[in-house]
Structures are given as C-alpha cells and as structure tokens.
Amino acid sequence: MSQWLEKVIGEAQIQDYLAPVRQQALTQLKTEGWPARRNESWRFTPLTSVEKRNVNIATQGHDAPVPAIDNLNAIDLVFVDGVLITQVNGLDVPAGMSITSLNTDDSDTQQAVASVFGQVKPTRHLFGRVNDALCQHGIFINVEAGADITTPIRIVNLATQNLDAHTRVVVKLGEKAKAIIVEQGVGDVDSLTTAFAEYDIADDAHLEHYRFAMFTGAAKQLGGSHFKLHNRSTLNSTMVGYGSELSRLDVDIHHAGEFADAKMNAIYLLAEGELFDLHSTIEHAMPNGTTEENARGIVGDKARAVFNGRIHIHRDAQKTLAELNNRNLLLSRRGVINTKPELEIYADDVKCAHGATVAEIDEEALYYLLTRGVPRSKALVMLNFGFIRELVYDVPNAAIRDWLLPILSERFTHMEVK
Amino acid sequence: MSEQIEQALERKYEAGFYSEIESETFESGLDESVIRRISQMKGEPEWMLEWRLKAYRSWLEMEEPDWAHVDYPKVDYQAISYYSAPKSMKDKPQSLDEVDPELLRTYEKLGIPLHEQEMLAGVAVDAVFDSVSVVTTFREKLEDAGVIFCPISEAIKKYPDLVKKYIGSVVPRTDNYFAALNSAVFTDGSFVYIPKGTRCPMELSTYFRINEMNTGQFERTLIVADEGSYVSYLEGCTAPQRDENQLHAAVVELVALDDAQIKYSTVQNWYPGDENGKGGIYNFVTKRGIAHTNAKISWTQVETGSAVTWKYPSCVLKGDNSVGEFYSVALTRGRQQADTGTKMIHIGKNTKSTIISKGISAGNSNNAYRGLVQMGPRADGARNFTECDSLLIGDKCGAHTFPYIESRNPSAIVEHEATTSKVSDEQLFLCKQRGLDTEKSVSMIVNGFCKEVFKELPMEFAVEAGKLLEISLEGSVG
C-alpha cells in the first residue's frame, strides 16, 4: 500500500447521496491496494511519483485565466485545483438542458445523477475509485429527450498549485438528444488531477465529445472518459494528449444497446521526458454495433507513449464491426513506444481488425515529395505531421479544428526530428 | 450452418492408445533427492547435478505464471513422477534389433517407423519415450558429415564442453517457472551440433511420446549451428488418452552462430482431453533461439493438441542482419485452451522478423495469440511484420490477440495487423454448390486459411499437418 493511497483512504468522507458507490470504491481501494510492479494495467507507466505523495486538497477556489478556444462560443465550466468556480446556478443555458452541481439537495436531480455516477465507469480503474471516494466537486449535465444543443459545453480543469484535485462530470443525454461536450485539462505545476467523466447516451442520441488532456511538466493527470451507448446512439470523440511527468487516460466505450456507433480519434504528441498513457476499452455487449478507433502519436526526445487498445466482443454481440488502428512515430533514440492493441472475441459472425505500426513512412509519398525538390528532412516532417493532421481534419467542429492545427503544429516543430 | 460445423468438429484422437511396456517409474514427488537420482540414473557429471540443483532452488522461490489467457486447476507438482523409462532401456540397446518390439510397434502405430530402411529417406529420427531417448537413427551417416545428433543425456557425457558452453545460454535456468522446473528435472531430449560450413545432409527429427500414467515429460533440446551451417529440425509429439492431466514442460534452445540457419518445425498433437475438458496434456514449453550476425532462425509450428498450451517460440536477434521468423497454426476445439505466440527481440542492426499466426477456434475452446516485438536502441533499420488472423467456427469459442510492441529506435519499423473472420455461409455455399460436402468444404477453407504457414513446413510435414488438420476437423462439420 502506498503512503498516498493510505492518506486518500483516510480522507474519504462518505455521507452524501452517492454513498453506495463511494463506499464500494473505498472498500475496493482497501482490499486491492496499490498495484504491484508487474500489474498489467500499469506495466509501462510507473506510479512512483504518486506513491509517496502527500494528500493536499483545496477547500477554497480562486480565479485563474482560462485558455481560450476562439470562435467556439462555449459555455465554460471551470474547476481550479479541483474546486468548481463557475456559478452554475446563474448560467444562461439553452432550452432543453440543465447544468447543476453534484452537491444538490434536489431529490430528482440526485436520482438522475445516481443513475449514472459510478454506473458507466467500470470499477477496475484505480484512480477512478479514488475519484469515486473523494470527489466533492462535480457537474451534472442533463440534456432532455429530443433537445439539439448546438452550444458546446466546455469543462476545464486548471491545476495552478501543488494540490490534489478530484473532479467529476456526469452527463445524461435523453432519447434523440444531441450535445457537444469538451473536456480540457491544463497546468504544469506539481499537481495531481483525477478528472473522470461519465456519459449515458440514450437511444438515438448523439454526442460530439472532445477531451484535451493538455497537462504538461510536473502535473500528474489520471483521468478517464466513459461512455454507455444505448440503441442506435452515436458517439464521435476526439482526444488529444500531451505528456507530462505522468499522464494517464482511461477510456471505456460500452455498447449497451444495438446498432450503436462509436468513432474515436486520439492524437498524442510527446516531447522531453513526458509520458502519456492511453488505455481504451471498447465493450461490444450487444449485436450490430460499430466502432472505429484511430490513435496516432509522435514521440520525441526522452518521452514515452503507452497505448493499450482493447476490443472485447461478447458472446451476444454478433454482427459487430470493430476496427482499431494505432500509428506511432518515434523521433528519437531515447524515446520509447509501447503499444498493445488487443482483441478478445467470443462471437463468430463479426468483423474485427486491429493494426499497429511504428515508424512506417510511405516510401512512394516520400519519393513524390523528393521529386518536387523538397529536402528529405522537411519531407519527413511533412509526412510525419501529415498523419496527425489527417485526424485534425476529421474533427467535426470547425472552431476546434482551427484552434488545434496551429497549436499541434507548433508543438510538433519543437520536437526533435532526425 | 454453424451447428453443422460444430457437429463435424467432434473427432477422435488417433494417437490416444496406451502401450503395455514394462517401465521403471519413480514414485511421484519432487525434492532434491529425486533430482540426485535422475542425475545418477543418467550417469551425469557433477557439474550437471549442481546445475540442476541450482535450478531447483530457484524454482522453489518462483511463482507459476498466471498472466496467460488460460484457466486450469493448479498442478500438484508432488503428484507427478519425474522419471519413467521402459525397463528394456536399462541396458541401452545397441541396435534397433535389441529394442523392445512393443516400443517399435508404438512408433509404427504413430506412423513413425524407426527401421531406417522403412523410413522416408532423408529424415533422421530421435525417439523419446517418456523420460528417455529410445533410438536415434542414421547416426553413422550424420557422423560422416561431422553432425552430432544424439540424446542429450549422451551428449552431456560425450561432449561436455559443447553442452556446458551452450546449455542455459539461451534460456537461463531462472528464465521462467517452467524453464526452471525443466532445468532441474529434465530427463532426455535431443542434442544437435552442426559443424562450421556444414549443411546437414538430412532433416533431423525427434518424436516425443508420453506413455506412462502420472508422469511428466521434461525434455530438453539443444541445437547448435556453427558458423555458416544449416539444419532443418522437426519435432512431433503424442500421448495416450487419459482422464488425468499430464504435464509437459520442455525447453528448446537454439544457437545460430554467424551466417548459420536453423529451421525448427513442430507438429504438436498431444492428447487434448475429451469433449468435456477431462484429461489432456498441459503443454508449458519454453523455446528460444539466439541468432548471431547474418544468422536466421525460423520457427514453424502446427499446434492441434494439448488441453492447455503455453508456448512462445522466440528469437533473440543479437547479431546484425539476423533474421527471425515465426509461422504458426494453432487449432483449438472442445475445451482446449491455447495461449501461444512469439517474442522477437531485435538487438542488432538491420535485423528482420516476420510473424504469421493463424488461430482457428472451434467448440468451446479459447485460442490466444500473445506476442512481443521489441526494437532495441541499437537496432537501426530493424523491421518487423506481423500478421495474426483468427478464424472462429461456432459461437461458443473465443479468439484473442495480445500483441506487445515496444520500440526504442527511430529507424526501426514495426507493422502489426490482426483480423478475425469466420467460415462464411457464402463460402460454404459456393463449395457445396460445386459438389463438396460440408466437411470437405470447411477443411478446404481452413487449409486455405493456413496455407501461408503450411508452405513453410518441410514437405513430409506439410502433408502430415494438412492431414492432422483434416482429422481434427473431421466430423466437425456436418
């Protein structure tokens, strides 16, 4: 058991309406303890920087500058060091949706929250359990059936001090509802953020989702986004990961209904001694679902990228189509890429495929660029960044596309290219 | 249609008979005295005994691995007998005429005639029966070429320098739980040495047979191909049909020195247990080769037997320009569980590896590919290509793929692809419309699926493997 986890357990206060989930998480934390060194889930991502950490949780919020995304025109919900500083009660929200704090006395809201809180996120995630037990600040977003909310909702986690932050987002999309939700995390101080979000997407609903895990430097982020897809619902998710001393994102997409469709693109660009670890699990529990996942990353300098992409087709999930593709480029001899796409299949009438590559350059494309006089080193940069750019082009929201491309391009040019 | 396929998948295990041969078998149990007795029975030098004891002591400290995608009751290592040999072997026969005729009949029944004149020309066989090697054929012809091919127990005495230098050099005593156990208690196996610049004049082959009840088989094979040499080695295995599980924990070490080539082919057909998962062999095997500069190691395996398989024939590509290959067909049915694959460790520059894995799952079985491709910081220009295809027959089985890829070199290229498919109704319809019955159709489709691997097998083995697959699928398809 780690010193940090012991303190976390001591810190837990379990008395509100979410007690059953919190209690279960706490019990699991106590019985299962800290992962052993060879634990498969943390095999390539050492937790040494958390192990002996002190537990310091902010009680008071303060203002901090929120990074802008031009032309997004979103409703911003901001946590600073784990404290929700946005006055959600006073927000002007579009008709058909409501935004409330998880600290609510309203019993209907409590009931709605409880139907999602800890019900979408699997219990196996260590820091998810920590979040279950400790999170005191969180947001509940409810989109009514049939509502088409075109105003994006952005949730920002800012880490400004050497503190632990545990924030939670709970989203419920009613039948045929549509919403755009952006999760963003920023900060470079020696902080620890567990930001977990759970999405329950009802029949025929559509979620456009973004997660920008942009913590850097000494910040530690251990978060996750978890989705439950009901009949014919659709998810289009784009994730961007920067690396930091320790960055880990767990994503679960659970096809709980038939004919659901999930699309997920992930980009990671890592430099210096950064680490970014993306674990995604796609659970096809019901027939006729489709999933397409593309994860692409570039690793420079002494950075390490860890990717684990699992597709699990259950016995009943006949006629599933699932594809996962992971492409990586390593720019430096001191960097490391660990990738593991996994298939676990128990139904026979399915089409599943995964692929993973490291450092594959299309020789024909390179030749073409060279015949036009482009210097070899520039051509490599172009082609390398090209495969990231492809995923940016795929982003459905124009404002986000226009914001992402230059910042990723900027980050890339600072990475070491052979 | 898939029901029909499943019915057709119920087949018999043809090698499941037991031979009445008088044997000398140790009482079950394992401690240092058992290891001393094994060593004594084999008339081993002191250093070998010491080596075994060190392995045993490490093993006691180790834990049985549990990460594989297999599930089986814990093995009681004290309930196994660690040595069993036909009585007639006590004074080792000097020629085939002195070999117990029942034993020869056993091998004949398995389709492996040991009489040289009856054999396929060009294949030398070492036959290992429970814990001992019973006969090695064509030895003289091989000796003329300078090739050493003999039981490892004999090599320890006759070529101690070679054995001492290479044993444990590829799979260290403490490599893993089963390798440590094997190092402590191995009883026999084959030893091969191909001298510099020599192309082994014939295929070498070992047949392993577990016969006695409650015994484990712990063979150890060591193949050393000296600079610029070439050898092709085949391995086959069978066991009687029994209700108990029997343990097979072998170690195979290959050393390919500069410019040498080793081709190692396996057709594994241990008893898989019955339809309900009763009985069968636990096949926990460690196979690894080390390839020096410009050397090449090629593993080809056709795995159709065993209740549980845990096996990852691997290549350490140490020398620049060395090449590693892994071609595998694994068929599971009934309650069989297989977790098999390979490790390609790229250390040298411009090293290349190819992995082609074909998994076929039927019945209630689970079939997993597990692999590791590792590109070290020095492996400039290294390349790997991996293709893993799974075929599911029926909706009660599982097919899994767990590839680990690690790269630490910017100029190394790794490509991994995995797909899964089924024998489609359309394919079956087409075959049947052309006049084939379902069984033949499925076997044809499955054979087509495995073609890339079969073509890597030596001719005689390819035919055998095709037949084995056909038998395995027999009755499996209605």
Next chain:
Amino acid sequence: MLSIKNLHASVEEKNIIKGLNLEVKPGEVHAIMGPNGAGKSTLGYVLSGRDGYEVSEGDVSLNGKDLLELEVEERAREGLFLAFQYPVEIPGVSNMEFMKESVNAMREQRGEEPLSAAEFLKKAKAACKQVQLPLDFLKRGVNEGFSGGEKKRNEIMQMILLEPSLCILDESDSGLDVDALQVVADGVNSQRDGKRSFIVVTHYQRLLDYIKPDFVHILADGKIVKSGDASLAHEVEKSGYAFLGKSYEEAEA
C-alpha cells in the same frame, strides 16, 4: 541540356532499359512512343532517381551535371520535373504546404529569396486558375480524393509553379477526356518558351496533336529503335507498332 548515353537500367534485377541514347537541346519537345512494356515509364523513374531503379551502365547529364550522382531532390532542384502517370495521394499534407516548400527549395537553389505566404498564394492561385482547378484544391491533401483528371491537372500546376528546365510527362494523357486533355496541353504549351525542354512519353499519338513534338522516338525493348519528326507519330497511329515485328503486335493485343 539533357544527354543520355548508352543507358542500361534494371528493376528487381530485370533489365528494362538496354542501351538508350538521347540528346535533348533547349526548347525542344521530344515525344517517346512505344508499346506497353517497352520501358517508357521506367525511363522517367530512372532519370528522377527513384529507389530500386538501378543504373548498371551509361551516362546521363543535365545542363552539364552528372545526373546519376545526385539524390532525387537534387535532381529536381537541377530542373528535372517528372509529371507522374499515377500521382500518389498524401493525406494530411496540403497541396499548399507542399508546393510552398518545393517552390522555395527551387528558389533557394537559384539563389533567390523565399516567397512570402502572400506572394506564394498569389502565384498558386494563378496556376490553379490556369489549369482550371478550384482554389480549395490548395487546401486539400495532396491528390487526396482527386479524380484521375484532377490529379493530372495538379501535376501540370506543379510544373507551372516550379519552372523546371526539363519536363518529363509520363502518359499525361491517359484516362483524360478531350476537354481535360486540352487543359493539360494548354498548360504545357504555355510553358514552352524556347528554353524549356520536354520529353512527352505517350502510348498514343492523340496527345501529340495538342503538344506538337519536334522529334518522335520509338522505344522498344529498352532502346530507341526509330527516330523521326512528327510524321512518325502519325505512321504509328495508322499502322500501330507492327513494323517492330510480330511479338510487339501480340503484346499490344
């Protein structure tokens, strides 16, 4: 300008070019015709320096420089331009970014300052217009999702922007309808300035009605077997490659 002497080249150890000689002077347009498999496309790849195309014998010089000594991109900067028969798609790399990089590489070679973004855009727009490609092509990935005709026009647009001294057009007519062919030919003809030279590789005489050659060569089995003026192309048009012998006729069929 370009001088090819006794060129022998192979692909995957198969000899394709077997002793080819050709002299191209400034401002000349040479057409190379020949049956399938004669080595027409190979010639373009060998001259541009593609990997896997091995020169076993012979000399090639461009503007006095030994071409065979140079890397692919160095040859391009010496003024050699190859318009591909099947241009590759490069998703994620925009035409604009790509062309700006190459135009500036050419300028650097000529000792000129790189173009500013605005100057480049102006030039690129003009070139786009000239080959009748919509402006948003500049933003799209290189050849990504382009039709066959669009790809060919894109090649010509690149040629206009890069201002090479020698252009090799590899079957730039294949798969084009008459209108598209006219656009491509107009683009090429606009670049004929008395100094720039062209090698037009084609299977059919059709393209040569639009781009009038000064010389026509027949390439067969890796060698130039017959040379003449434009009338030779018409001869081929009328009677096919029959004069080369029976085996070629069969290859044609």
